[in-house]
Amino acid sequence: MMKILFLDQSGKPGGAELCLLDIAKTYRDNCLVGLFADGAFKELLEQQQIPVQVLTNQAIKVSKESSLIQGLSSLSQITPLISKVIKISRNYDLIYANTQKALVVGAIANLFTNRPLIYHLHDILSLDHFSKTNRQLAVTLANRFASLVIANSQATKTAFLEAGGNPEITQVVYNGFTSKNYDIDESKVHQIRQNLEIEQQFVIGHFSRLSPWKGQHILIEALTHCPENVTAILVGDALFGEEDYVQQLHKQVAELGLEKRVKFLGFQADIVPLMKACDLITHTSISPEPFGRVIVEAMLCRKPVIAAKAGGAIELVEHQTTGWLVTPGNSLELAEIINHCRQHPELCQTVAQQAQILASQRFELTKINQQISQLLIGVMSCDEERKRLRKEILTAEQRR
């Protein structure tokens, strides 16, 4: 079995990390996950008996919007990390970079060790999310050093190609899910609603980290166009320093007098029982969502879902068949669909039922992991072929 060194810059369990967790499980006897920060993600890996090591105790200070100069100075900061990764990667067959900074480090390690590099791209490389410099850096490094780029959706792949990414190395693989994990005993649901004092309400769930582009403010605004009994629970926290946005959301709720109708529940390790306690799930990203795990999770929980019509979400939801799609940033349109759902519970149930069936087939983890495994085997055999040819050429040259 091939030995894989996974690299991820985050210590926190964002969507890209939760996706990696499910992939790395398959390789737990032959892999190491190297993180560039400590945190709850490390604990999740340990709970799943996946070997993990935090490779640096120094925070890497480079934001998604950073300039070239900042980028270069951060490169000097990460020299010890790079040396460590080069050393470790000699014991593995493949380097699997799961985030942008992991790509930078992985590319350098590839240069020194010749271990094939895979880049799992979880971001839409548009200027909404990235500075021109960072986008260029990702594309240049991927084209030059990666043998394979795994895009988490067609939308992510398209943006990568538009930014100059090489189509020949790029493949789309969706996130995988274990559908039975979302099929829980619902006896606790009533208790949850009671504890949250939302028994009599029509409850809308929003399950995303609190970040301006995730658009929680759009849902809050939409509530003002819905009847009083429509309530929202916001599950998630600011994971990447978006505290200002959190303040802003609280202020918005207070100004609109919605304190009783909006509940901030913070980050929850197990979202399933809470999703089950909702009548409807909304996804409100105002920039194109690269994939959108929460959308699939809502479907697997058999809950009707309304998603923002952009990016990967369009590939996940078929409007009025497996959910609803609304114009990103349009709170009035969102409210209209919420009210439509509220008035048509049977329709919602049918849609949610269809979505559950389709999602459990399309995104089944074992199937997705097989796709990834096939791609990795392909990379390994190309690499062996390349090495064999090189050896042949060298021998021929020596004979001459």
Ligand code: UDP
């Ligand atoms: N999530 C969670 N607890 C929370 C909020 C979110 O476990 O309190 C999970 C959520 O279920 C999903 C992931 O975090 O699996 C977020 O992934 P998504 O692709 O939706 O968005 P990202 O944050 O990666 O952009």
Ligand code: GLC
């Ligand atoms: C990223 C994206 C999200 C995606 C996740 C898993 O965090 O923002 O849309 O679902 O990765 O691929």
